[in-house]
Amino acid sequence: MTYTIKDVSEMTGLSIYTLRFYDKEGLLPFVSRTKSGIRAFTESDISQIKTICCLKNTGMQLKDIRLYIEYTMEGSGTIIPRKQLLTDHRQVIVDQINQLTENLKLVDAKLDVYNSPYAKDIINEQIRNVNEEKKENCLLSAYREVK
């Protein structure tokens, strides 16, 4: 049993356009064709595409994903560069998680202000300070006046 491009689109969430685009970009060299030129996806192809989605969803560029896929096509002789590539990318993912976690704190700090019963007063006070800072530097403030 093989799958059509439409099946794979439904299974992976990638549009048919995107799948053909990825193929054009050399990301799907493992996908075989029928005699008449129609793509025939196997189970193992789907699992490779899921790996591609994993790398893409963690921010790897398509040209780097292509490199990784090219290594996998070469078989067991390319284990060392593959390991290197994934180890580097692993660090990129960890850094992203850390940065998101940091930024989440900042968002939560803002939400704490907005959720405070004194939110209005705090914000008004902030604007007063900002306008004071502008005034000291002889600058017009674009913030709405605090009544």
Add this chain to the structure above:
Amino acid sequence: MTYTIKDVSEMTGLSIYTLRFYDKEGLLPFVSRTKSGIRAFTESDISQIKTICCLKNTGMQLKDIRLYIEYTMEGSGTIIPRKQLLTDHRQVIVDQINQLTENLKLVDAKLDVYNSPYAKDIINEQIRNVNEEKKENCLLSAYREVK
């Protein structure tokens, strides 16, 4: 004391081009100008730009960041929509962290294979299976032959 665009570029990591681009896109309405039209950034402007970076680094689109900034320009009357916007975005950040954490597991699973002393054998066996699957479906495999 105010800062020039170059100072702010160094302080935030955004290029001068990007800062001007953000201004053009309406993300920096709070930045005042000198009489001769040169941008004069205050401390509070820098802190607003850091908020913009936080939102950008967590995947918010510039048009949504602009909306948030527009709310802040309106003062304490826009606390409710600001809270809504950040609460929604907070969930986006949490989802991203979860997805990255999931994908990290997948990468680690691949690295486990590559780090195994039997890596070569495991990979060769996988390719044999993939080629077998292709053969069963009368398809040519593009994978390198396993000797």
Add this chain to the structure above:
DNA sequence: CTAAAACCTAGAGTTATATCTAGGTCAAGC
């Protein structure tokens, strides 16, 4: 056998974000 639906390619168009260029104006140091 035929019509409709699904597939194909090549290449054009879109979107978001950023970067650069040209042609000026402004400000700081000599």
Add this chain to the structure above:
DNA sequence: GCTTGACCTAGATATAACTCTAGGTTTTAG
């Protein structure tokens, strides 16, 4: 007061990653 470097705008160009169109072929269902 001049030069040099930093600033300004408007608009062109770039880049990644799709997304769509046109025109054609293949498969499937009746």
